[in-house]
Amino acid sequence: MARTPTTTSSAPDTSREDEVLIREIDEAVREDAALDFLRNHGLKVLGVITLGIAGLGGWLVWDHYAELELEKQSEALIAALDYADQRDFATASEKVAPLLADGNSPAARAAARFVQAGAALEAGDQAKASGLYKQIIADNDAPPALRDLARVRDVSVNFDRMNPADVIAQLGTLAKPGSAYFGSAGELVAMAHLESGNRAAAGKLFADIAKDEDQPETLRSRARQMAGLMGVDAVVDVEKLLKDEGVSRSEGDSDNAAATE
Secondary structure, eight states: OOOOOOOOOSHHHHHHHHHHHHHHHHHHHHHHHHHHHHHHHHHHHHHHHHHHHHHHHHHHHHHHHHHHHHHHHHHHHHHHHHHHHTTOHHHHHHHHGGGGSTTSOHHHHHHHHHHHHHHHHHTTOHHHHHHHHHHHHHOTTSOHHHHHHHHHHHHHHHGGGSOHHHHHHHHTTTSSTTOTTHHHHHHHHHHHHHHTTOHHHHHHHHHHHHHOTTSOHHHHHHHHHHHHHTTOOOOSOHHHHHHHTTOOHHHHHHHHHHHHO
């Protein structure tokens, strides 16, 4: 029995044509919307882009200028330190003089004052050196670490003329283990305690310095001796101390035996 022939539907072709047409219409609408946006807001967008580029360019110029200025300041400090190493403190002081201007960084100004204070001390002018240290301390923009160092240096310059209580008040916060200036400040505060008659506080502070392995050995040795005078044991590791002093344990025992006899 013959089959009735079937006809192929054209619906799929029509569907594809519709999809293409819809896509073209959508793209045309998007282009029109973009053109309308540019017509209405194009100048604003261009202005924002221009301002952004100008701002970036200005920042780059400023950053380059600031970098050049910092390089100049660093070069001046290095040159001054070179002269200081050669014991030419007068020239070192002259080299850093321009860095005291307000336009320079607070750190550069503080460093320049330290150099000039060192030159003043070499010349025997303690009053000038103290004045420079006080300027660093009073500069709230200077790095705190440099201001603390200036406090230590100023007290060390004026220690003999200061009341012990004033020494303790000015350096008490720095004379604690863990402080960056514990060794230097601690020694000055311990001496102030000793002068005020507080041997217990002085001995404890000397002992703390002696036990602090981060401190220079010369300072630890000096503090150990002072703690001993106060009757405070400042030796943590006897074996290590004898070894550092170049004394063997047998020699130490022999000396003790001889002393006992």
